[in-house]
Amino acid sequence: MKSFLLSILLFLLLSCNQQTKAQTEKAIIKSSEINSLKNEQEVEHFIRKSDSLYRKFTLKKVQDLTCIGCDSSLVSLANRLNVDYTYIKADFDNNGYMDILATGENKTYTSENFNPDLDVAYSKSFNAFVIMDFGEGKTKLYDLTEEIYRGIVPMVEYQDDKALLIVYTPKYETKVVRNKRKGVKSELIFKFSDFVEYNPLPKAYSIEKIEYNTEGCFGQCPIFSMEINKNGTSVFIAKEYNYTKPWQKGELLEGVYSATIKKENLSELTEVLNYIDFPSLQDHYNVIWTDDQTAVLKVTYNNGKVKTIKDYGLQGTYGMRKLHEMFFNLRTNQNWE
Incomplete structure (x- = not known):
């Protein structure tokens, strides 16, 4: 009995020491400007x-x-x-x-x-x-x-x-x-x-297909659509104002392109969607002003379930803002043919 109690005491002491050490390590702030x-x-x-x-x-x-x-x-x-x-x-x-x-x-x-x-x-x-x-x-x-x-x-x-x-x-x-x-x-x-x-307990949905398309605005907002399958095969349709560089510069992209999304980009896209728990998001978001752009995200997952999110102004949530950025970047960081 004494040895059992001693073992418990030692375990608690070691746990406390490890916890204190971890907290101390986290508390260390490096010298910086x-x-x-x-x-x-x-x-x-x-x-x-x-x-x-x-x-x-x-x-x-x-x-x-x-x-x-x-x-x-x-x-x-x-x-x-x-x-x-x-x-x-x-x-x-x-x-x-x-x-x-x-x-x-x-x-x-x-x-x-x-x-x-x-x-x-x-x-x-x-x-x-x-x-x-x-x-x-x-x-x-x-x-x-x-x-x-x-x-x-x-x-x-x-x-x-x-x-x-x-x-x-x-x-x-x-x-x-x-x-x-x-x-x-x-x-x-x-x-x-x-x-x-912040999502302390992200879920892992089985994402089968991702569809994304943008509509026009009062200006030169990029109008395009993109379909990405779970194996990475994708189709990108550049409709209007899609350029290879910001501020409408570089090469103008027009027409239908295909590619297999790079593994690291597909993995991150799937991870972001899961982390922000896309099925729990609202179906519609909108900013308080007019003449802006709308983007529609449609995700097919878990044996045919579908979640569609319409985001006017592309500001629905901070997680959605990140997704919009990722889709816009996919237009120029893949090997489209």
Whole structure:
């Protein structure tokens, strides 16, 4: 009996030591420029030099920012959540390097100082983004907002030793049906080289076929369709405005193309679909403005079940934003013939 109790005691001690060691290892933060930033002036300087589209960025609290569609509900939400800071640091990908979440106003390229010779978009009055630090001086900015519209309240929470990015979107409602949106809380994790909704228990659906097609917009949005079978064989129909380079440059793609999707791209696409739990998503999403593009995703899975998602504005969820990016990239990163 004594030896049995002693064994249990030793097991508990070893478990505690291993747990403490793991927690200590996770708590170690490596030396980095972001970790050394001490005040708003230093943070602003870092942001401005990190991304050329933010050379005239100024840190501001959510409560002090204005944007199209922002109203008092945004300020009330920020106050209720005690989000009264302009930036906060956290290690979102658990690589030991601090990342930085910031809000503010960007005046780098406005309608007043826009240079038509530069391929850049207009700056936004409301900015919320994360600059990720991947080590060795490699950083990348991830925008959290919807185009130039609406404000959000971003913050950081910890679950299971993971730093989650929490984004609150306040309720928005007008007389126009499209301009109605319920309030949403999104728990985001950095995964698949982007921020997507956190799913602690992802399912593994048997995906048989993926169909994706886009419709036009008031402008030169790429119009195309793509069908991908579970073995990777695929057909890509380039209809209008499909170019090999951004900003409608490079070679214009037109007609019907076929290819076998590269194994790593097909695997990631399937993994993203499973992780975001595509059958549980809404059938329809829409942004609050007009003249934008619609994309329709249709997935056949589990012996003939079908899930169709229509996303007007391509902003349905953060996971959907990632999927849209992946499909748009597939037009140019495969060996189409």
